[in-house]
Amino acid sequence: MNPATSALSRISFVAILLLLCGPATALAQQVQVQEVVQFQALVAPQAAQKKVVPEFLKSFINIELSFIHRVCDPTDKQMEKIIDAAGKAFDQMGDLVQDPNQQFFVAGQIHVFGPGNERLSQNPILRVRRDAAEYLKPVVSKEQYERYQAEYQAREEFERGVAIQIVIDLIDRRVMLTEKQRTELFKQLMDSWTNVDLLWVQNYAHNPQYAPTVPGGPIAKVLTPKQQKVWKSFNQVQMSASVGTSEQQLQEEWLK
Incomplete structure (x- = not known):
């Protein structure tokens, strides 16, 4: 049994024991709070690790990279750096995917679904473009970036x-x-x-x-x-x- 599983088992045991002991004392309540906090601290990182970046997002990134290539006319070396930065941006896009078990919706907010019925927190095309505008700036020249901004707008x-x-x-x-x-x-x-x-x-x-x-x-x-x-x-x-x-x-x- 790994440490996380062992800790979760201990927390569950203590929580059940406290429930069976009848009315909670101040000390028992304090222990319960501590156990819940520890449980959340263990579970939250595990839940975060489960967020996989959908492969279909690469298509939108590739479209934007073609746009950059056409507008900025980068050198081969610049394009290599841009592609590398785009790959790193892709790796960080797991936060776009929302938990399917969360059923609440925000009034007035546009809800976006992926081709596999993934619930997304925003329009992925706009996210890809905003990311590109950030990672492109330090790679290209001022004149190239100004051309990109003009075409972007x-x-x-x-x-x-x-x-x-x-x-x-x-x-x-x-x-x-x-x-x-x-x-x-x-x-x-x-x-x-x-x-x-x-x-x-x-x-x-x-x-x-x-x-x-x-x-x-x-x-x-x-x-x-x-x-x-x-x-x-x-x-x-x-x-x-x-x-x-x-x-x-x-x-x-x-x-x-």
Whole structure:
């Protein structure tokens, strides 16, 4: 029996003994607290070790590495360092996977599921990009990194625009927007809806029976009172997002 198992057995025995002894004295209560703390200290590290990084995340890292390679045009030596840093970042991504036994959900938070139904704490694509922005900076030159930042921001704005355009199409299906309203609503949402997630929005395009929750300010400014009433009558829900194989279109496999 290893030390951890032996300690757990001793803790369980003491806990049962205290329960059988009837009303707990102050000393017994103190012992119980100490035993519970020791038990948690032993179990927590073991639980943490069980978090395995899903292999599908490498696909998103490889896509980002291809983006870096195209934008920064690094030397072979720089690319080797970048790939090495990406591998280390991958090893730290176990915290993305949530305990499947935890059933609580946070209101207003987008819930993301992997291709194997893994429950993830955030959009893995965004996590990969944020990690890349950090480990890339010390490896490349200032000029290379500035190019990367410019392309990074352009990509973010483009994807946000696509997401908002999908949302406007969903609204248009229900309330029949004029061309002027579509243009104005796009402008209003681009100005105010900075955290819209393309991965999340795409789920509504595939599930048209649901309507996404959209910031109320632009809706109130652009839609007529009658249109607003119709829009509010639809089933607006906060759907979860799913990461599937369609997002994993690899060009180069940098990280094996």
